[in-house]
């Protein structure tokens with residue numbers, strides 16, 4: 190088992206960068222964090238100082254022969270170009286969701302990576318958590334019977350026009366950022382990991398309240414109009430190749446938040462919890478309604494492991510095995526979300542054109558450190 194840390198740089202020093210920089214530097218020993226960049230240099234300067242790494246430009250990262258991995262945590266409209274440039278420069282790329290805006294862009298990146306012998310993939314990586322790995326073990330063992338139906342529901346309130354302080358519109362209102370993409374990717378990635386590829390989808394999707402105004406006086410955009418360019422109220426249905434069905438309902442227009450995520454099987458129900466977190470337990474509800482909580486000892490407990498997919502990808506590259514958060518999985522999940530919206534526009538089912546195998550689960554068993562699982 191090869192253990193050779195990989196020099197890694199982060200592009201994009203916005204809201205989510207703290208936890209990535211912290212974990213890539215401290216939590217995962219297989220990544221050696223060396224630098225960060227942002228088109229707003231004050232942001233990269235601040236993070237470079239905080240984490241004791243080099244403030245760099247994108248170009249400096251691309252040109253540095255020692256950097257092998259680029260972690261792209263810019264916003265979705267910037268993902269494709271940053272990832273393409275990094276691959277062209279000979280770097281492996283791990284990108285946040287949604288990794289591209291279109292299936293064609295995902296295919297272009299996969300082909301570019303393949304032609305250069307590089308890895309491209311990305312988030313969501315929360316399905317690597319102990320809870321979801323346990324759910325997979327339970328499904329594959331058959332002890333709760335056959336999965337027949339999945340239920341994914343998330344209601345949230347996104348009103349960034351009221352809170353925005355960035356000099357640009359939050360990605361949730363831009364292409365690739367609406368809730369079916371932003372949050373839907375967690376649910377869809379986990380469902381594909383558990384149930385396998387999706388065959389076809391259908392849905393209804395709306396942009397509610399599309400014309401808004403930045404109303405936070407602290408925002409540099411205060412008083413300017415703000416257009417919502419991505420669906421914010423979506424309900425979709427899924428048919429898996431396995432024959433299981435599912436629904437996914439995502440709204441960011443609700444006054445109050447709620448979420449549920451379950452898989453109904455012939456002999457019991459699996460309650461998966463919030464797939465936007467790295468969970469340590471799941472619940473099983475049996476035929477007579479008895480609830481049992483299964484607490485897993487998988488890895489570290491109760492923390493935010495963002496970047497786990499990067500660590501897994503580095504182990505994969507070093508040991509010549511497939512990475513779990515693959516570009517094929519990202520593309521399949523993106524196509525499902527886009528397909529639900531397309532179905533709404535066309536008034537008919539959307540047949541999936543991409544597929545991906547279920548990522549390999551981790552081997553069961555307790556380890557003191559999450560990373561020991563990633564080597565498997």
Ligand SMILES: NC(=O)c1ccc[n+]([C@@H]2O[C@H](COP(=O)([O-])OP(=O)(O)OC[C@H]3O[C@@H](n4cnc5c(N)ncnc54)[C@H](O)[C@@H]3O)[C@@H](O)[C@H]2O)c1
Pocket residue numbers: 200201202203204205206226227228229232247262263264265267271285286287360371
């Ligand atoms: N905010 C969250 O809670 C969260 C959680 C999980 C995942 N994510 C994902 O992480 C990504 C980033 O989210 P965020 O909330 O940090 O967004 P953000 O807007 O706060 O940060 C994005 C940063 O990327 C920079 N950037 C844009 N284009 C660039 C380019 N070409 N080169 C260099 N830098 C560039 C911006 O200046 C900005 O600082 C998104 O894809 C999002 O879906 C966000």
